[in-house]
Amino acid sequence: MKKFKTIILIVYVLLFSNLLIQQKLFGSVIIFLPVNLYFSLTSKLNQKNINKLSFVELLFWSINISLILINNFDAWFVALNNLLWLVTSIKMVELKNDYKNKNIVLFLLLSVGSSSIFNINFTSNVIHILSIFLLIYSLLVFNKYRSANIIKQLIILVSFLPLTFISFLIVPSPKPWLSLNSNNFARTGINSELKPGDISTLAQSEDLVARVFFSSDLPKPENRYWRVFVLDNFENNTWKSSTKFDEKNANKSIFLANNNDINLETLDNERWILEPNFIRHRPWSGRGNTYNDKLFISEKGVLLGSKELRKRAQYQIEYSNNAWREVSPEEINFDLNKIKNKSLFKLSRKWLKESSNPQEILEKSRIWFSKEGFTYSINPGLMSKNSPYDDFLFQKKKGFCEHFAGSFALLMRYANIPARVIVGYQGGEIYNDVKDEKYLLIDNSYAHAWNEVWIKDKGWIRIDPTSWISPERIQESSLLTNKYNSRFINFRRAINRKFINNLNILDIRFTELAEEIRKKFKIPIFSENKIINRTYNILLLLSTFLLSIFILLLSEFKNKNDSLKTTLNLYFYFLNLFKLKKRKGDTLKSFSLRVIESYPGTKSEIMEVYRSYNYCKFRNKNLSTKKLLLIQFKLIYFEIKVLFNVLIINLKTNSIKYIKTKK
Secondary structure, eight states, X not given: OHHHHHHHHHHHHHHHHHHHHTTOOOHHHHHHHHHHHHHHHSOOOOHHHHHHHHHHHHHHHHHHHHHHHHHOGGGHHHHHHHHHHHHHHHHHHGGGGTOSHHHHHHHHHHHHHHHHHHOOSHHXXXXXXXXXXXXXXHHHHHTTOOHHHHHHHHHHHHHTHHHHHHHHHHSOOOOOSSOOOHHHHHTTSOOSEEOTTHHHHHTTOOOEEEEXXXXXXXXXXXXXXXXXXXXXXXXXTEEEOOOXXXXXXXXXXXXXXXXXXXXXXXXXXXXXXXXXXXXSEEOXXXXXXXXXXXXXXXXXXXXXXXXXXXXXXXXXXXXXXXOGGGSOOOOOOOOGGGOOOXXXXXXXXXXXXXXXXXXXXXXXXXXXXXXTTOEEOSOOOOOOSSOXXXXXXXXXXXEOHHHHHHHHHHHHHHTTOOXXXXXXXXXXXXXXXXXXXXXXXXXGGGEEEEEEEEETTTEXXXXXXXXXXXXXXXXXXXXXXXXXXXXXXXXXXXXXXXXXXXXXXXHHHHHHHHHHHHHHTTOOOOOOOHHHHHHHHHHHHHHHHHHHHHHHHHHTTTSHHHHHHHHHHHHHHHHHTTTOOOOTTOOHHHHHHHHHHHOGGGHHHHHHHHHHHHHHHTOSSOOOHHHHHHHHHHHHHHHHXXXXXXXXXXXXXXHHHHHHHHO
């Protein structure tokens, strides 16, 4: 038992240290984790005191979560996981009492699984895999499992690997029966709405986004802008995207040069390896075209996929001519009565009165931002809800990229210059791949917002007001988040970056190989129809269940009576669900007669179960393996038949009762 507890404590410390470092724990959980660990190591509390402790902790958690969800309801999924992690730490206190010790293993397994949803970097994956192995080992220790049996199980596991690979290629993958709301996952990255504070929060995350490879030299720092969303609607102090995916008209949105004159092999290109983001938008430079029939470029320069990205993907952009920057904007009208940032509006109209030339107004704005004492900060604090951009421009004067981009776009619009906000990434960390070729690695810390304004005869041009305040952010990709990182965090980050690329490249190559094999052998893609998919799920689960029983019977066939008992016990278990419980001292014959009394229509099948079992168990001579297997299958066949008949009779009876009660 001592060894079991030691293993559990190691897993507990590993898991929650990782969650703490990854900043996935809320304040109340952080406070109570060490408290619960202390009680699990030192003091032995009785169950009454544990219940009191649980009540206090859950009360504080409820208050903490309420305050968080009021400000950001999208955090509900993280909140539920924090509840699971808190309950897991409470269960650790019971470990000292030796009270239902197996339960803590279940809670820790659930905690590891939920943690892996949020933390997908290399270090976290190593911790999760190690934790799972330790938890499995803890169960073996708890049940005093023999080492010889473990070796046998490992041999069986290895022998099934080729079958697993073949199944991966041949068996069509059904759609999930249940799926979480993808919008909540998409919001963990950049999304189609922007208000002050969104990107500054996201930029503190280091979750991997993509790697970009180039056929020629890396682009200069001032050209490393990777666009994802174009936000051109402004409502209730929030910038929103009006881009909608139209599959029928998607091809009309691609602006190519003359295809006949293009030699794809000679063009410079950028190749992306993109992590799952659960949105249709794909990052890209805004240069060139995609010749992939599943990717489309919109009139606003948005790269769209035909489906949400639910697994790692690879795509390429060829640097050929396109014309999305030349598409003129729609006329934008604003209602003076709905303007909330009134000081911003007055400043904009002042510039317009002084000059109607867009270039001169742009210069006025650059000079104004440069001289007004603005500072670039990842923690600018909360802005006024009613007029956040007024509060930023004329009071706080401290903000992150979304503050500068959002306010600048409004200033231009009120001065009759079409403007919009672009949300994506800027910069990237330079690494060398296995061929010693340089590429850019982009994570969430490079999230950025900038602007595009429409100038006649020039089209949409990029303006980044952040570069006026903090030019080193653009020229050197100098991230504010890195300045506060400890040596340990920087070391961990370097380890992640070094190994994760090679692992991901192996994953992509394996997927490509599997796709080639599927195409070569013409393995069909599974139906998109939900009903067919769910029917397939049911049949797959049922066949797996029956196959498992068959394997179990074969593995125990050396002891014939045990295999017979296994099938008979399953038969008793399912009949018990219909209130036909085997009493103490009942023989198979007496039990069978009682079942016949309740369900006389199944008499012949019930008697066949009785005869088949007794024939095997009380045989006078040794039977061949073939004969025994046939009797075994006969027994299973009649057991299933009895259970099916009982089920149908119960359904009919319940239906009649229900109809009568309704009348």
